[in-house]
Amino acid sequence: MSRPEHLAPPDIFYNEEEAKKYTQNSRIIDIQVQMSERAIELLTLPEDTPCYLLDIGCGSGLSGSVLEDQGHFWVGLDISKAMLDVALEREVEGDLLLSDMGQGCPFRAGTFDGAISISALQWLCNADKASHKPVQRLYKFFSSLYACLSRSARAVLQFYPENNEQMELVTTQAMKAGFYGGLVIDYPNSSKAKKFFLVLMTGGNMPLPKALGTEQKSQGKV
Incomplete structure (x- = not known):
């Protein structure tokens, strides 16, 4: 099956029909x-404290709705107007911004307590x-x-790398x-269940969280 990012740029691929x-x-x-x-x-957010979060490539607000359900406030940015229109129809609570993540996050320094991104980062690996x-x-x-993150914040970006070169590319630029x-x-x-999360920290080098589904292999290791 062709990867969506190979078929068209994201603002073209996610048209009205695709967005709906x-x-x-389900x-x-x-x-x-x-x-x-x-x-x-x-993200390891503080418990019982509402945070102000950035949702990058927020699409129709599915991930934003999860943030809302957990009591957080959020701003979403996406390059697809059709996807944002669906988010408006769904009456999500976050503020929405039509924006190309490849041109940067247009916010003041230290604005957010954390950031998430679901299924968006791999689009930046292509030249559209x-x-x-x-x-x-x-x-x-x-x-x-x-x-735009506070100095103790994390960003967690789930994405679908095509190969090891893409993993190396995104990790190198983040560092x-x-x-x-x-x-x-x-x-x-x-x-089927394998998922890649790029976990980024602003406040210094900390051990990475433990991956799910690795208990048997890592048993006995510190």
């Missing part, structure tokens, strides 16, 4: 909710226009994301932008 289909598919909704819940868990240079767009994104952290790969031995 995406938000009415399987997609379940997966998005599960990944959003896991991303929030990896002659002017697009993935390395530069990734660095612009990560450096502006770093700037160049000032982040600490790395990849957490849940259920690494399962072709």
Whole structure:
């Protein structure tokens, strides 16, 4: 099956028809909710404290709804107007911004207590226009994301890397932008359940959270 990012740029691929289909598919909704819940868990937010969070590539607001359910406030940005229109129809509580993440996160320094992104980061690895240079767009994104987070915040970005080169590309640019952290790969031995989360920290180098589905292999290790 072709990867969506190979078929068309995101603002073209996620047209009105695709946006509605995406938000009415119960399987997609379940997966998005599960990944959003896991991303929030990896943020390690303070308990019982509402946080102000950024949702990058928020689409129709499925992940934002999970943030709302957990008592947080959020701002979502996405490049697809059709997806944001569906989010408005769904009456999500977050503020929505039509924006290309490859041009950076347009917010004041230290605005957010954390950030999540579900199924969006891999789009930056492609050059959809002659002017697009993935390395530069990734660095612009990560450096502006770093700037708009508070100095103890984390960002957790779930994405679908195509190969090891893409994993290396995104991780390298994130570290160049000032982040600490790395990849957490849940259920690494399962072709269906395997999920990649880029866990980024602003406040210094901390141990990465434990991946799910790795208990047997890591048993006995510190």
